[in-house]
Amino acid sequence: MASEDKVRVEVLLPKELYEKAVERGREAGFNSFNEFLTFLLEQIVEEEETEASLSPEDEERIKERLRSLGYID
Amino acid sequence: MTEYRREGRYTTVSIPVTLYNRIKKLIEGTGFTSVSQYVAYVLREIVAAHEERKYEEPFTDEDREKILEKLRRLGYI
Amino acid sequence: MIPKPHGGKLVNRVVTGEKRDRLVLEAEELPVLSISYERAVDVVDIAHGVFSPLEGFMVQSDYLSVLHDMRLSNDLPWTIPVVLDVDPDEISGIKEGDYVALKHGETIVAVVRIDEIYGWDKREYAEHIYKTLDLRHPGVAKTMKRKELLVGGLVDLLNEIEYPVKHRVLWPIETRVLFREKKWERIVAFQTRNVPHLGHEYVQKAALTFADGLLIHPLIGWKKPGDYRDEVIFMAYEALIKHYYPRDTVVLAGLLMNMHYAGPREAVHHAIVRKNFGCTHIIIGRDHAGVGNYYAPYEAWTIFNEFPDLGITPLFIREAFYCKKCGGMVNEKVCPHGEEHRIRISGTAIRDMLRRGKTPPEYVMRPEVARAVIEAGNPFIE
Numbered sequence: 001m002a003s004e005d006k007v008r009v010e011v012l013l014p015k016e017l018y019e020k021a022v023e024r025g026r027e028a029g030f031n032s033f034n035e036f037l038t039f040l041l042e043q044i045v046e047e048e049e050t051e052a053s054l055s056p057e058d059e060e061r062i063k064e065r066l067r068s069l070g071y072i073d
Numbered sequence: 074m075t076e077y078r079r080e081g082r083y084t085t086v087s088i089p090v091t092l093y094n095r096i097k098k099l100i101e102g103t104g105f106t107s108v109s110q111y112v113a114y115v116l117r118e119i120v121a122a123h124e125e126r127k128y129e130e131p132f133t134d135e136d137r138e139k140i141l142e143k144l145r146r147l148g149y150i
Numbered sequence: 151m152i153p154k155p156h157g158g159k160l161v162n163r164v165v166t167g168e169k170r171d172r173l174v175l176e177a178e179e180l181p182v183l184s185i186s187y188e189r190a191v192d193v194v195d196i197a198h199g200v201f202s203p204l205e206g207f208m209v210q211s212d213y214l215s216v217l218h219d220m221r222l223s224n225d226l227p228w229t230i231p232v233v234l235d236v237d238p239d240e241i242s243g244i245k246e247g248d249y250v251a252l253k254h255g256e257t258i259v260a261v262v263r264i265d266e267i268y269g270w271d272k273r274e275y276a277e278h279i280y281k282t283l284d285l286r287h288p289g290v291a292k293t294m295k296r297k298e299l300l301v302g303g304l305v306d307l308l309n310e311i312e313y314p315v316k317h318r319v320l321w322p323i324e325t326r327v328l329f330r331e332k333k334w335e336r337i338v339a340f341q342t343r344n345v346p347h348l349g350h351e352y353v354q355k356a357a358l359t360f361a362d363g364l365l366i367h368p369l370i371g372w373k374k375p376g377d378y379r380d381e382v383i384f385m386a387y388e389a390l391i392k393h394y395y396p397r398d399t400v401v402l403a404g405l406l407m408n409m410h411y412a413g414p415r416e417a418v419h420h421a422i423v424r425k426n427f428g429c430t431h432i433i434i435g436r437d438h439a440g441v442g443n444y445y446a447p448y449e450a451w452t453i454f455n456e457f458p459d460l461g462i463t464p465l466f467i468r469e470a471f472y473c474k475k476c477g478g479m480v481n482e483k484v485c486p487h488g489e490e491h492r493i494r495i496s497g498t499a500i501r502d503m504l505r506r507g508k509t510p511p512e513y514v515m516r517p518e519v520a521r522a523v524i525e526a527g528n529p530f531i532e
């Protein structure tokens with residue numbers, strides 16, 4: 001994992017947005033923007049993933065129950 | 074459109090490939106068509122929320138009195 | 151909490167006092183550009199901060215950015231270009247950095263500093279803004295008739311223009327003072343060009359149940375035959391407010407602003423403008439600012455997904471109708487009954503009745519409102 005993380009991918013950002021975000025990162029005490037961006041995205045992705053963390057099998061099982069109880073068609 | 078984009082209005086930043094792939098998976102089937110678009114969305118939200126800090130209205134007490142006078146005359150207050 | 155103006159600063163380009171006296175004299179010596187009523191309306195809106203943070207007509211970088219990305223070049227959301235079109239002949243000899251006077255009729259409305267002169271592709275404009283090149287679209291037809299060049303630059307307003315119901319127009323700084331005075335914190339804007347029927351009242355009251363106040367904000371100042379006269383819209387709303395709204399929940403004020411029929415893009419534009427007036431929310435209809443079938447259903451709602459940084463919250467309230475089974479005004483979301491029980495309110499049918507001096511049924515329009523409209527004499531623009 002750690003070695004993989006050294007591989008980086010580029011994303012495109014509007015310049016003005018980038019500059020505002022850099023400012024925001026600096027205010028938040030980050031030394032580099034990439035560090036700030038990675039921190040921010042990891043937090044958000046983490047949250048989103050937990051929300052969607054059901055395995056397909058679990059999801060199917062729950063749907064089956066909801067179906068049998070008449071909540072969904 | 075591509076020509077327009079090339080006018081140097083965009084800048085590149087980089088994120089770890091693992092994170093990139095996680096985002097890519099996350100936005101599957103949503104309205105987002107690229108990781109860049111998602112990252113811009115997140116940053117805009119953050120920047121805007123931050124800028125919504127305390128804001129002072131640009132009028133002096135004198136301006137305000139004048140405006141209140143007009144509003145009173147027109148029956149708004 | 152009353153939101154900050156868009157971009158953080160309420161623009162004021164209205165020149166007063168000695169500076170105005172000086173500029174009025176200077177303007178007499180300047181080259182003159184004649185502008186249409188619509189461009190004069192843009193000037194007035196810029197000057198009074200309706201279009202904050204714009205301080206003038208857009209330069210090319212902002213124009214292109216708005217066209218392609220729905221944002222100003224500083225990344226702020228903005229969906230409708232505010233541009234001044236000129237004939238090459240009119241500005242021959244004028245160069246960037248020069249000042250010109252903008253004249254409407256016999257009045258020098260403003261002085262503009264020419265920051266940039268540039269060309270534009272009107273077809274590209276129409277495709278992006280109106281999503282069609284069809285000349286039957288009123289916005290497209292107007293765009294194609296505009297002049298060949300654009301000029302961007304800072305505006306200084308010297309003289310106000312004439313427009314109807316002037317005493318009913320409030321500017322952003324005035325509504326901001328008013329909302330503070332009323333101690334309102336959640337303020338919902340309602341955009342309209344109509345006299346109110348029960349559907350409008352239902353939608354407004356649905357929003358009012360969780361807000362402190364409602365800004366009923368009719369667009370005024372243009373003259374499309376068959377539309378309600380501005381005065382009539384005010385008389386109708388005054389009757390409605392007097393008889394059917396609690397005291398101190400509504401502000402009725404006119405907004406002098408052009409209409410584009412740009413559907414979804416214009417919905418966002420309307421939201422940004424109302425944020426400048428100090429509103430926290432705006433009611434957006436399913437086919438907001440639409441015309442014909444140029445925009446997909448709900449497109450005026452989904453477009454808001456692209457703006458996490460708008461600073462005003464759109465309220466997507468479904469159109470209301472009368473249901474005989476429910477026994478009142480309802481919408482798709484709250485009424486389970488079939489079409490046979492529903493009476494849809496048709497704006498066209500209401501117009502026809504009012505034109506003939508007939509009062510629409512009570513489940514369509516409040517009798518006090520109908521009376522106000524009928525007593526106004528001819529309620530429509532000829």
Ligand SMILES: [Zn+2]
Pocket residue numbers: 473474475476477480485486487491
């Ligand atoms: Zn019903």
